[in-house]
Amino acid sequence: MKRVRCPKCDNYITFDETHYQAGQSLVFECPQCHKQFGVRMGVSKLHNIQKEEKTEEAAEDKGYGTIVVIENVFHYKQVIPLQLGDNIIGRYMKGSGINCPIETVDPSIDMNHCCINVSYDKNNNLKYILRDGPSNTGTFVDNEILGDRERRVIEDGSLFTIGATSVILKIKGNKED
Ligand SMILES: [Zn+2]
Numbered sequence: 001m002k003r004v005r006c007p008k009c010d011n012y013i014t015f016d017e018t019h020y021q022a023g024q025s026l027v028f029e030c031p032q033c034h035k036q037f038g039v040r041m042g043v044s045k046l047h048n049i050q051k052e053e054k055t056e057e058a059a060e061d062k063g064y065g066t067i068v069v070i071e072n073v074f075h076y077k078q079v080i081p082l083q084l085g086d087n088i089i090g091r092y093m094k095g096s097g098i099n100c101p102i103e104t105v106d107p108s109i110d111m112n113h114c115c116i117n118v119s120y121d122k123n124n125n126l127k128y129i130l131r132d133g134p135s136n137t138g139t140f141v142d143n144e145i146l147g148d149r150e151r152r153v154i155e156d157g158s159l160f161t162i163g164a165t166s167v168i169l170k171i172k173g174n175k176e177d
Helices: 043-057
Strands: 002-005 012-015 023-031 035-039 068-069 078-081 083-091 100-102 114-120 126-132 139-141 152-154 157-164 165-170
Touching: 012 023, 078 100, 114 165
Parallel strands: 083 100
Antiparallel strands: 002 012, 023 035, 068 078, 068 165, 083 114, 114 126, 126 152, 139 157, 157 165
């Protein structure tokens, strides 16, 4: 899958590039703002898109772990590094200012859907606490919805669901490994 960015609202649109040939002109309609725009499938354009994807695949773990957003019909796979403190997770929208935006067209993900707080516990191990936004559709851990004021400790490999999207916490260099 490849993607293009809407020139009006910055929303990402994913498409299957194997259906098209280099040099072919495509017209997209942005599902978010309904702007129509054309993209020519030049070789260089494809190359640039691939390069961008690689950069994100190799998204640097800053030492506080990452979240892996599993690919589905709304978006491709994304790896987003976490930082100490609050990591606000939601659907990417221009100007929303959150630090863990997911580029997706999943309409059931809020702009500010949930948050992972990263801190050190008293034994100097990293600790990850998930809480809901509060969001419209909720945040689920092990198919259980988090309560409005619930704070759930999550660990390496923990899977949670926001909208139709599954996310896995990955912690490298965990002291307990
Ligand atoms: Zn748009």
